[in-house]
Amino acid sequence: MKKLSEFAIGETGKVVTISAETKIRRRLLDMGVTPGVEIYLRKKAPLGDPIEITIRGYELTLRKTEADCIEMEATK
């Protein structure tokens, strides 16, 4: 298990839990970040933060602080 914020570019994994505070967690869930979903870390912004992920077939960007709350299981 490791956090999404610790993923390297090109790494893929499955979400295990989301531990963010209520409002942020709600938003993440609405955007499709739910347990079991596959996330591919596509890119990092020029200054290393925020990050861009592919999830459920679309691109989502979030900060490292938000990615810090997402526990992942790396698949590759």
Add this chain to the structure above:
Amino acid sequence: MKRFALAGNPNSGKTTLFNILTGSTAHVGNWPGVTVDKREGTYKKLDEPVSIVDLPGIYSLSPYTPEEVVSRNYILDEKPDCVINIVDSTNLERNLYLTTQVLEMDVPVVIALNMIDMLEKQGDKINAEELEKRLGVPVVEISALKGTGVDEVMQRAYKACESARKGTTVLENCELFHLIRDVRIALQGQKIDNPLFHAIKLVENDEIEVKMHPETIGMVEEFKKTFTNDLFGTDFECLVADARYKYISDNYSPLLNKKQKGIKHSHSDKIDKVLTNKWAGIPIFLVILFAMFHLTFGEDFLYLGTIFNLPELNMAEGIGRDLVACFYDGAIFSPGVVLFNLMDLLTSTIFGAITGLIESWGASAAVSGLIGSVFDGIGGVLSFVPQVVFLLLLLAILEDTGYMARVAFILDRIFRRFGVSGRAFIPMVMGFGCSVPAIVNTRTLADERERTLTIRSIPFFTCGAKLPILLAVSGAIVTAFGIGNADIITYSMYVIGVLVAAVTIILMRSTTQRGEVAPFIMELPEYRLPRLKSLAVLLWDKAKHYIQKVFTVILASSILVWFLSNFGWDWKICEIDQSILASIGKFIQPIFTPLGFGSQLGSFGWVFAVAAILGLIAKENVLAAFLTIASVLMGMVASGDLTWVNPEVLSPEVLAELETLIASGEFSENGYEVIAMIAATGIDWPGLISFIVFNMTTIPCFAAVAAARGELGKGKKTTLTILFWLATSFVVSAITYVICTMIATWSLWSIIVSAVIVVLAVASVFIIRAYNKKHPIKSN
């Protein structure tokens, strides 16, 4: 009339569909959240006309941002006859997540599977008939862009709204369904509409619902005590969201037949490799920003004139020369400047011809004077319309391609240091076009503090209406004082505006608006080519807006300024210096003394005070007031009266040039109005720079104040925002004036005052820091 509401995810094509259905010209963008308020239009191809309501895009019916509340409340309270749910078929799972919630309401629903052409282009296929069966509501494949399938959607919606529909849910197999059912029955007993929808939201512990049904929430709390789930504990919100997505991926996603499995690498990816590249991303952004401004008001396109030392235009006088001079005079002009020159030539030719015609009819001096100054006022502002619209076009292209969303991505890290998220960049950059839509767009920001901060800083992003002041005054500074370069002055004014925004945001973040930076969770849309049709619509819209403003507000204030500057308190025509306007201006003039354009000025100094005050209504008024009053001065030149010229302010060469111009009768040519004001008032260049800065940082216009009030509410916040703008403009222009004076003169007082300013600034930083350390923010 029946009402159909368009609901769907942001950027799923609702506005495009709305425009097709209603023949309207609403603006379509390519970032999530272009529509922030609902809009209505009429569809006429059915048996009866139907009203279409375009709602802001939402990801969920649990509201997170204010514009999501607009959509939710509309469907619940206004009870449309049918909801047309637009689903982006290239992004099926996330779009259907909203659908599962819409279906829980007791309202007829029709699904419009949009962007089906894009899906087919990718080689994918969707089984729409089976989807219709599983969802239990009509599903129609459409392409809003090409207009296919849209009439079928309307026909099926028209049919669907004939019979009532009861809400259905995908949560029937969820372990919470017993609770949902019990709460629903309780709500039904209370005769509440949409019981299923409210029951689910209540179980989810949705803030709004808990407040609405305090007597029923007890049931949920009771149930919670006996319930546990391995993964989510008693976090029902998570449980429900998870159950929805699970149901979607088990039952709906298999209907999509994907040609390419796994993670796709689209063309967006290749573009992103360059545009958001680790090293090149930020430099590319800066180059694009510079190119945008250079294309709009570069007097020396690509610096070809300087590089190749191109010769001055040498042609015989006449219309031919005038036309060529619009494109080239010692340097090739940038497209924006060419547009300005052409429009300027057009308006001055037409207005000149009309004035000539009226004079040939033997109109009295007063009448031709009125017409002359009004034409100068509105003509001067009108000339800038194409240039301003050109800048808006460039902004729209960046937006339409999807680049703007990437900029938010690139800049978030930097913006966070100032206390706002990268998302705030979007309304801010819109502020370069016009403050009003920019302020309205802040509704897409989820955090209230961030919204307040952004609204307050938007005027500092120099809008299109301020650009003419900037160009005219900086041009005049160069001509009259022979210093600097108009381009550089213009650019640095933009930079000063951005700096003021940055400093005030930091200041507010550490005083009145303390708190954590809002989270940054945003969808990045695919890149696409800008769509000519939507750009054309936008241009037409903006041009219309400006021209309307010219012929209403500006025309009215030009007439008013002419009247007030030609009549005395005894209602008789008098010298301009004895006029009503002059006495009002002289009364308020002292306020502006610390800013460099107050009492220290000569005989016509009150003009600056008047222009600054009129500018609070609309920034176009500033230049219009100058032009109207300058035209009175021009009249004095024509009659040989040169007593108003202040010889000591202008450099000897400029003065000599001015005298030659007056002698040859060419002084009345455009571009000399501000020079005339300089010559008449004796203002120095620090005063002029301070004047520009004041106009750039103060209340932008009445329309923007109204927009801010719409977003912040009628109370204290709006009043404070207005005071904040006034205070900022006074402080910043005073500082600008002192520092510029120091550079210009190195006089003792200016050095002392500058030093005091620096000391005060440093001291306040320490005081604020110490205070904040002593009073840490309570975490919420």
